[in-house]
Amino acid sequence: MTWTDWKFPSATNLVAADGDNAWVNPANAYANDGSTVGTGSLPKLGGNTNRRRWTGFGFDTAGGIPANARSINGIQIELLGAVGGDTLTVWIFDGTTAGTTLTATITGTPLGSATELWGLTPTVAGIRGSGFGVELRVTNPTLGSASSNSFDALRCRVNFVGPFGQPKRWTGSTWANVEVNGWDGTQQRLVSFWDGTNWRDQ
Numbered sequence: 001m002t003w004t005d006w007k008f009p010s011a012t013n014l015v016a017a018d019g020d021n022a023w024v025n026p027a028n029a030y031a032n033d034g035s036t037v038g039t040g041s042l043p044k045l046g047g048n049t050n051r052r053r054w055t056g057f058g059f060d061t062a063g064g065i066p067a068n069a070r071s072i073n074g075i076q077i078e079l080l081g082a083v084g085g086d087t088l089t090v091w092i093f094d095g096t097t098a099g100t101t102l103t104a105t106i107t108g109t110p111l112g113s114a115t116e117l118w119g120l121t122p123t124v125a126g127i128r129g130s131g132f133g134v135e136l137r138v139t140n141p142t143l144g145s146a147s148s149n150s151f152d153a154l155r156c157r158v159n160f161v162g163p164f165g166q167p168k169r170w171t172g173s174t175w176a177n178v179e180v181n182g183w184d185g186t187q188q189r190l191v192s193f194w195d196g197t198n199w200r201d202q
Contacts, residue, residue, distance in 0.1 A: 084149025
């Protein structure tokens with residue numbers, strides 16, 4: 001299993017204008033440069049932001065996921081420079097569907113793991129696509145007063161199973177006739193032997 005590099009978004013769009021506040025400067029999530037994204041002042045007792053999606057993470061570029069990777073294991077996100085402490089709700093959008101939510105206090109602690117798929121069955125093509133995204137909403141759960149939250153940047157990384165290795169075959173003096181965890185051009189073989197006519201799986 002392999003982690004990609006941490007990747008930042010390059011685009012954002014509104015998913016639902018159903019909150020009390022619009023996000024303030026949402027494009028500031030694109031880089032860890034001291035320019036923050038804000039929630040504005042959220043009313044007490046459930047005041048929240050609109051639901052917004054950040055996309056364009058570039059998992060099809062260097063440090064991302066190879067096109068011939070086999071599968072996706074898990075997805076992790078992190079809000080750098082997070083301040084405020086209200087309730088953060090996160091959805092992962094695989095390009096087609098938003099998965100189940102993960103809710104936590106808005107801090108800089110990474111959310112997700114090497115095995116967390118957020119209720120989705122993501123494909124390699126979907127995660128590498130420009131439509132893959134992270135959706136966020138922040139809610140003020142307190143009874144006492146309004147509150148504000150902010151973060152500097154949003155980043156995401158993905159754990160994946162890489163492509164099959166090249167076959168190795170042993171003739172007795174060189175690798176030629178035994179294939180170990182390799183691809184024979186048609187199918188994956190764990191250990192196979194060449195009997196002079198056919199490959200025989202073990």
